[in-house]
Amino acid sequence: MTRGQFISRVIKPVLFLVLLLPLALLVEQGFSDNLGANPVETITHQTGLWALRLLLLLTLAITPLCKLTRISELVRLRRMIGVYSFFYALLHFMTYAVLDHSFDMTAILEDVVKRPYVTVGFSAFLMLIPLAATSTNGMIKRLGGKRWKRLHKLVYLCGLGGVIHYLWLVKADVLSPLNYLAIFIVLMLFRLPDHVREKFTGPLRSFGQRSSQLLKEEKS
């Protein structure tokens, strides 16, 4: 089995199951009455956090990981993680729409318009829809690789929107959302052209140097 086959046939199915675990855990906690005093809040927070975690993992970590490890086949995992992120975002939104607002569209729209953290989160969710919808092989063929790639750049905005959504909703302790923001920024630095990145990385310089060194080796 080649490395690519190993990733497609072994890693991918395993990851598929692993990414179901957060949901399985919520369901298990639900049945065993372990969701805490405010189960709706627990479900909302957990689904939201997993949507964000997978989004960051997907949008930003896979490419640097490919560069660092020089295992380019890792890219084959990216679409599945992305669809999972959308799946958790959908659960997050549905929890909010059904359990917070009993599907009262007026109240939901009022929230979206009046409350910046909802505006940002909802926009990020809307942007994920076309990405999830075009995540099949057929859609890639229909759109053509170039247009598909351009469309899927939206995922950076989704990631940023998700982080800001989190940052704007906490009351005083911004430590956790700031962690996500830091991860977002660090991983975004990998998107910069190598020579620009060198200037920004500061404490990350050695890390950046190492990856560009690896890149150079790869090119030569």
Next chain:
Amino acid sequence: MLIKKPADIKPSEITDQNTYLNRRAFIRDSGLLGVGIAASVMGLPWSKQSWAEAAPGKRVYPALAKSNFSTDEKLTDFDDATSYCNFYEFGTRKSDPKENSQAFVTSPWSVTVDGACEKPGTYTLEDILKPHTLEERIYRLRCVEAWSMVIPWVGFSLGDALKRFQPTSKAKYVSFYTLHDAERMPGQKRRVLEWPYREGLRIDEAMHPLAMLAVGMYGAELPNQNGAPLRLVVPWKYGFKSIKSIVRISFTEEEPVSTWNQVQPSEYGFYSNVNPTVDHSRWSQKKERRIGNWLKQETLMFNGYADQVASLYSGMDLKKFF
């Protein structure tokens, strides 16, 4: 039928506390779930209303006077009320206070009284409690985060306690301070808020008979995570006004600092009366989720205490003084 009201014999006299604390496991393990459900439906001692529930190491109060101020709404589950807490002194997650406060020592405890009053000084907790008859008051509690509970507090009217310090005519406000000791309250090691936590009331609000100093809940001493050994309960205001673990009471002429107002004045006013018509700047206050329910319910003006307290604010623009 022979079964009468269950109140005559205190449950604490029948069941030793360990057995009692393990009652859920007991019910489950012995397959008596059906009996438990039947008992709770019939209002026998399994139901929360007639049980005293104590956190580990906390004393159960003997007979408590009942109060006319009590609501007859269903009590919040004791475990929920003691595991879902906002008490940043012990951490910012809802589960932190219970986890991080178990070693907190609340005895001896004293409260410093100062400012515009005739009887300033440092009083032991026992001094403060001595003249008062403890009573149980079942109040609604509405958090600014749009959830709510129904809690049976044990305590007495705040005004009765304050009068003993003989506030002077200059005492227009009263200010409260939580203990500031990062060794004992590990959450204070991070500067999430400006420690110590402070809250305040206008003197007429403080003297209102609904305002209460609490030393217990669910028939027993306050669990540490709920503000032991002495806390404020102001049921018509958002929960953060009901300051916990009080060590200082100060009578002032000027409006005192209140911590959340200091954090974000546009979001948390000094008054912070429960008001469904004034939204928090980031979320709606029209509805609330009663802990234990899945769907939200309407929030009431002054948390349902409008008949008693609305007159305190007559002529005031509550959208401006939110």
